[in-house]
Amino acid sequence: MTTETTAGANPGIADLLAAMRASDSIELKMTVPTSSHRATIASLPLDPVETQPRQVFFFDTPDLKLNGAGVVVRARRIQGGRGDTVIKLRPVVPAELPAELRQSAAFNVEVDVLPGFLGVCSGSLKGKIPNDDIRDAIAGGRPFRKLFSKEQRTFYAQHAPAGIDIDSLTVLGPTFVLKGVFTPEKLGRRFVAEVWLYPDGQRILELSTKCLPNEAFQVAADARAYLQSHGVPMDGIQQTKTRTALEFYSAELQAGANAGSVNGASNGAQPKAATTPRRRTTSRTTSRATSRTTAKR
Numbered sequence: 535m536t537t538e539t540t541a542g543a544n545p546g547i548a549d550l551l552a553a554m555r556a557s558d559s560i561e562l563k564m565t566v567p568t569s570s571h572r573a574t575i576a577s578l579p580l581d582p583v584e585t586q587p588r589q590v591f592f593f594d595t596p597d598l599k600l601n602g603a604g605v606v607v608r609a610r611r612i613q614g615g616r617g618d619t620v621i622k623l624r625p626v627v628p629a630e631l632p633a634e635l636r637q638s639a640a641f642n643v644e645v646d647v648l649p650g651f652l653g654v655c656s657g658s659l660k661g662k663i664p665n666d667d668i669r670d671a672i673a674g675g676r677p678f679r680k681l682f683s684k685e686q687r688t689f690y691a692q693h694a695p696a697g698i699d700i701d702s703l704t705v706l707g708p709t710f711v712l713k714g715v716f717t718p719e720k721l722g723r724r725f726v727a728e729v730w731l732y733p734d735g736q737r738i739l740e741l742s743t744k745c746l747p748n749e750a751f752q753v754a755a756d757a758r759a760y761l762q763s764h765g766v767p768m769d770g771i772q773q774t775k776t777r778t779a780l781e782f783y784s785a786e787l788q789a790g791a792n793a794g795s796v797n798g799a800s801n802g803a804q805p806k807a808a809t810t811p812r813r814r815t816t817s818r819t820t821s822r823a824t825s826r827t828t829a830k831r
Contacts, residue, residue: 556628624656706783
């Protein structure tokens with residue numbers, strides 16, 4: 535499991551405070567140690583039966599060139615509603631973003647803050663898309679670019695490394711996610727609990743709540759006191775859902791490519807450079823729940 539060391543994390547207290555003041559929202563989040571998952575879920579007012587299943591697909595090159603450039607491309611299928619997409623850039627300096635972009639209703643600048651006052655500021659351009667459209671694109675029925683709005687595609691082109699267009703990307707996923715929501719009466723504030731289930735058996739339980747920039751310190755203190763009172767450990771190693779997913783699927787693709795090269799060499803064939811089909815997805819047998827909602831290949 536990876537620790538929270540994403541690019542731009544913990545930029546310095548002064549820079550982080552400046553980013554928080556200039557952001558649109560703050561997300562206070564923490565991950566719970568795996569050994570405490572069951573106890574944490576049991577201690578909070580969460581009903582596992584009411585959780586919402588989701589499928590998360592990332593798009594990148596097999597060697598994660600987008601991630602290295604601070605660009606995240608994601609599509610998400612959501613039970614009972616429309617799916618969504620996002621082109622995210624991180625880290626960002628809010629004051630350096632174009633005014634026109636900041637005024638877009640689809641754009642949001644948010645600072646993720648973790649225990650220990652680690653944080654990263656990101657800019658996200660979001661879109662809505664039918665769940666079936668995402669499934670069709672993953673199965674090869676439509677170009678990936680059709681999942682994203684014109685505004686999102688322009689944002690991508692401005693920040694992605696040269697020569698990497700959206701349609702050339704590889705699908706990394708899906709990752710199966712369960713989302714639960716609870717609102718403690720004492721706080722009157724909405725909390726989100728997400729469990730990310732990775733194909734190799736890893737799982738991440740993240741607890742989060744959002745607030746306005748001028749509320750951040752008070753909300754953080756109240757949330758910490760509430761969680762501690764319910765026995766939630768606050769001193770565990772912090773993990774990142776996105777990085778864990780990207781690194782897992784990238785390693786899986788590399789392992790598959792290496793195995794193919796070895797097999798080819800053992801058969802007397804000339805080794806070839808590893809290539810990944812445009813519509814290739816990883817971890818086709820993530821879980822029964824995932825396979826029922828993923829298009830057949």
